[in-house]
Amino acid sequence: MFGSLGWVVMLLSATFMVTVNSSQPSSERLTGMNPCISKQTCHECIQTPHCAWCAAPNFKENRCFLPNVNTRIYALCPEEYNWNPDNFFSVKRNSELTKGGYIAGGGSSGGYESSEYGEYSNSSRSTYSGTHSSSSSGTAGARRQPAVQISPQEVTLKLRINEAHRISFKYLLAEDYPVDLYYLMDLSKSMEDDKTKLSDLAELLVESMSKITSNFSLGFGSFVDKVVMPYVSTVPKALLEPCPNCTAPYGYKHVMDLSTNTSQFADLVRNASVSGNLDAPEGGFDAIMQAIVCLNQIGWRHKTRRLLVFSTNAGFHYAGDGKLGGIVKPNDGSCHLDNNGFYTHSSKQDYPSISQINRIANDNKINIIWAVTEEQISIYKRLTEHVQGSYAGKLSNDSSNIVDLIREQYNAISTSLQMQHTASSAIKIRYFSSCLDPSDTLVETSKCDGLKVGSKITFIAEIEVNACPANRSEWKQRFNISPVGVNEALTVNLEMLCDCECEHKGHPLYEENSSNCSGTGTLKCGVCECNDNFFGKNCECNIQEYMNSGSDKYINFCRPDNTTVVDCSGRGVCTCGTCDCNKRDNPDEVIEGTYCECDNFNCAHEDNILCSGHGKCVCGQCVCDSEWTGSSCNCPSSESTCIAPGTTNGVLCSGHGDCICGECVCYEEGDKRYSGTHCERPPRQDISCEELNSCVQCQVYRIGNYSDTKECDSHCKKYTLKIVKTNDVNETIDTNETINEQLCIFYDEDDCKYSYVFYPNGTNELIVRAREEPECPIQIYLLGIVLGVIGAIVLIGLALLLLWKLLTTIHDRREFARFEKERMMAKWDTGENPIYKQATSTFKNPTYAGK
The missing domain is CATH 4.10.1240 (Hormone receptor fold)
Structure with a gap:
């Protein structure tokens, strides 16, 4: 007996606690279009969009109301008791956007400040030097301006549930942005020729990347697979030399830290030894995980574009494959590199899953480039759909196109912008942008393509809290909105407005054992939360006394059944098991019924007239006058309008239709039907x-x-x-x-x-x-056109010939006239050449007398 009584007491106590599940569809249906009416506590009220709560003690009206609609309640509630928190937004950090690059002044000759680009463990990482020194020659005497690509950088937002707030922010693509490129290479035996080609192309790779950015750091690592069966042969001899001229197998080895001194890259790649394994897939996911999470060991800088080039000619092992080798411990996503750069937990924990790779790459803003051979490109392209910000490119059999592949993929990454966020599932974020559309038409998208240096993109993030998390500590969240692969973000400090201060101890409107609650309950925000065994609006009802009275009414109390948790349909107050229905502002509107389930105003309307003015609203249904029928009393009950004029037999719709709401709806016969006002026209046979x-x-x-x-x-x-x-x-x-x-x-x-x-x-x-007349095209005389064209060509040819003859004649006459003029002006006879000398010479002797 006591167990049954205890169960009943608990049930009734829960029943009359003023807690309401706001998601109950029945309460929403019964309260019409006002979602506030059914909310019986302050926190439920403010979790409903646009609702306000009046916390005044002994308030006679609905405490939860719409201020813009229930203006009378709003006026009656004293301002100090009106709890209607507004969404709040403020900008905490908002540095101006800058493209970066060099500006005049300062003392740096191409160096980068460590505070902007990270701290390094050796000098080769702290300054820009080595193979890039020539690129900074033009920047002597200039200092580098740090790039700011997203603005604002931090905001504060207080937000009510299911009320969206829009935040506008901008992104500017910086110039000469620093790049970290870590080359992660499969060094199984089949990749030996690729290793040689990469070492030969190292200088070309550095030169190519130097054209993209003057601050380029390069690192190198290699992988094979887990050193356990069935991935690698564990025969003692094979563990030393798994293949001719091969080194001992290993999981992952970090060879070269990320460094701007790239001159050693080629030598390290050339001297790296290949190894061997048994199965086709490789342990590349182990290597990717370590190369990303070991930030300090690898040397990833803070504010750079981070690229991880994954080069292989095989598939990959992922989570679950480790069970083949007896490895069941999941990958913990932590760094496990020894002093020599080897992955120490290769044989101790499973491969990472694809989702782990995706999460860790996004958390660390790293873009993965899958550089794989033709036979593997299809599977890695599918992988890009699951690893955000990754790209797949086809690698030639000897990796001779690796430089072009990296350059092309970098261009694809840097010219594409996609927004992501780290908010929890309770927060919904939608993105809107016009991207580079000159019309500035906003569309819902999180991605923009075709960016160039200096491109400025405006995004709008619409933030909405779907529901308050059960864990109160999650009501304040800090999350980032950032471009994929870019280590800059808009930080949002979000506070969810999920409850009222007057529901907590220490507030003046929080009173335990309050006299307003008959001394048997706690007054919270003007309403009573009753102690065990008490219920009612003012906790005035004792459940034990009620049960001892011998009444069995406690089975139902103020609810029709146990499928609802709303007292009195949300439209009244439960007073010791009896519903006291609310009063309406309009005295003609009445809420009634045992559970306040009926009213005389929530019936069908026609032209905004209740029951079309031809009936009365009774408990949500129209009761029509005798001359009218229909759900809204809009149809005449008489069928005389459906009888064709002149008809004496009184047949409705000529016997070929139904009279519905005073109008004939004609029958159909297949794809034909009767027609006419009274369906008097028979179906006509189709004519084509x-x-x-x-x-x-x-x-x-x-x-x-x-x-x-x-x-x-x-x-x-x-x-x-x-x-x-x-x-x-x-x-x-x-x-x-x-x-x-x-x-x-x-x-x-x-x-x-x-x-x-x-x-x-x-x-x-x-x-x-x-x-009357057909439309004929204009007749074209083809022969005439052809003859005309031929004649025109002949005439043009003759004209050109005559013109040529005329010009030639004029030219000849002018030449002849000039010749005649020169001949007349000659100083010698035309028959004697003044410069001619005879072949013989004649001499006379002056002393010769002829004797």
């Missing part, structure tokens, strides 16, 4: 354009299959023909009914277009309306 074409051709245009008028008239009697100048489809007839016309078009051998329409008239007679 093909059936009418021959008749229209012969009757209107005197062409077609029917050769003479007599034959045409004998076959074409099914319709009335009308000849018009133009055809307009869907005209109206005299009865003001819209008729459904069908347009028919056909063409003859001259491409002339013939058109007509047909339709049934008011008496179901077929009418054909045909265009």
